[in-house]
Amino acid sequence: MEASLLVIPLVLLLLSITANGDRLKVGYYRQTCPQAEEIINDTVTKAFKENPCVPAALIRLHFHDCFVRGCDGSILLDSTADNTAEKDAHVNNLNPKGYEIIDEVKSKLEAKCAGVVSCADLLAYAARDGAYLAGGLFWAVQAGRRDGRISLASEPPLNIPSHSYDVNKLTQVFASKHLSQEDMVTLSGAHSIGASHCAGFSGDRLYNFNGSAGQDPSMNCNYALHLKAKCPPSASPDVLVPFDPVTPTKLDVNYYINLQYNLGLLKSDQELISDDATSREVKINAKYPTIWRKKFGRAMVKMGANDVLTGSQGEIRKHCRYVN
Template sequence: MGRRSFSKTLALQQPCLVLLPIIITALWTILAAPAAASPLRVGFYRASCPSAEHIVRKTLKKAVSQDPGIAAPLIRLHFHDCFVRGCDGSVLLDSTPGNPSEKENMANKGSLTGFEVIDEIKAQLEARCPRTVSCSDILAFAARDSAFIAGGINYAVPAGRRDGRVSIKDEPSGNLPSSFFDAKQLQENFARKGLSLDDMVTLSGAHSIGDARCSSFSNRLYSFNATHPQDPSMDPSFAAELKKKCPPPPSNSGSSSAAQPEPTAPLDSISPDRLDNKYYVGLKIHRGLLTSDQTLSTSPSTAWMVKNNARNGKAWAKKFAAAMVKMGSIDVLTGSHEGEIRMNCRVVN
């Protein structure tokens, strides 16, 4: 190619050469930003309601002083909220005529508590910063503060959630994991929410505190399968302890027993009042209460995670904090055009 021909070709290519750095820069900007970056941010209320998180923690501490067992239900409330319609406070809504809410679902009715604590926190915040702090953010803050009070686990909570306007009775059934799930079913359930297998095993450590009703595990004591009435994966001495608390279910459930409160047992028999890694220690010695607990130690895909968590409590606590933040970002409503800021967490505005 001659010099003039080469120069002419180069001149024709100049616009492309000039634009190339711009294109590369634009692509780098797109690729450098997380594809699914959370719209939530730490310190969201720093300007609009600076005392928001302090009010939540102060009110929660007062509630715990009156009822030391309230921390577990508040963590559970946040979990049950996020797994149904995302973290939008839908679990807090009361039923309305013709529209039973999530509270009426069998997975929630009679087992979810702590609503009054959320009501009190919301009242305090409305008095200080009207129509500013969402109920869904209150749930996230209260869960974090419960983890701190019960286990010394502290972490920054990204906020900016807005509250949903819909709560449907049947939806928890298709979204919440069952206490009878095995490890594979649990993995699939959590994966649908964007949570990994390790997230699932880590978050299951919340069962280090709290109780479960006998009906959630009595099948493991009396009617496991045709060959083994008692679950062979349960430590026999542990089963004997549980049978003292949970008699065999009646052959027909009459109305006479319906009025009696159902007995419960601690989810973690080693340190039931402390959010720590002893839950995993219990799984290793076959003292998991629910099927969905013990399966983590008997399934090859998760048994090694249980061993690691049982061995290193500090590492588990750090992972738990990260997993709670990740769970708290499931399908959130944000911005001025999504959801609302409820004035009363039980009803839409």
């Protein structure tokens, strides 16, 4: 009897997740704010021309938002005197440029059609536009998300995949967000752009592998020497190293090619080549860039529908940093 009772809430939860995802649709603002996508694209494009690192910042912002409380814009909320928000969690040490662009776009959208476009949707559009600018990737964004009112710094460490995870742990985390192992490998390709602080990899890859005073033996030796020069033990915490040493600002399959030559920056990146199933995906993506680009778009749409708020849930924030 108890087991049967447990099944009912689980079924209802799954139905709720599916229903919310199904309420998202392409062209959601066609009637209520027809210029929304154009305003977002124009602002992101202008920012990209000034700084080629913008796409990485926007894609990562959307990813980190969706993995905590679903895609509800909660990562954009500022901390208050009574609460430390997600953005101030250590694992969310993100490029501030991303937040600045979102603020600029939101201000323009409010001037054009106040109280219509959610911050959560804005993130989804901006990430897509960034991907197009960085690598020509494009997918139709489904919108209709509403913004959450809760943002807790205690939650990102429990939900954002760690740079130290192995394939099994990565697969488990993505599965908890309704994403498959193939989705995980596909979305990891976003690490062909962007950068990591030295602290994100130097400890467990350069100087203290598995608790020993040495480097990760799976790392390319010349690459390790290069990284040690960039990130000595005394390196400033502000030093950044690109994920892809070859094409650091181009969203492409070079990430997967690098892994096959042991040029993965993070442990969680290089781990993908150590498992038979994920290694096969890595090699397919490296060999067939057109297929990867299509899979990446599909995976982003799938991720973007993760536990979203729709209908009367949440709110449409007037400013992405504060609840109404």
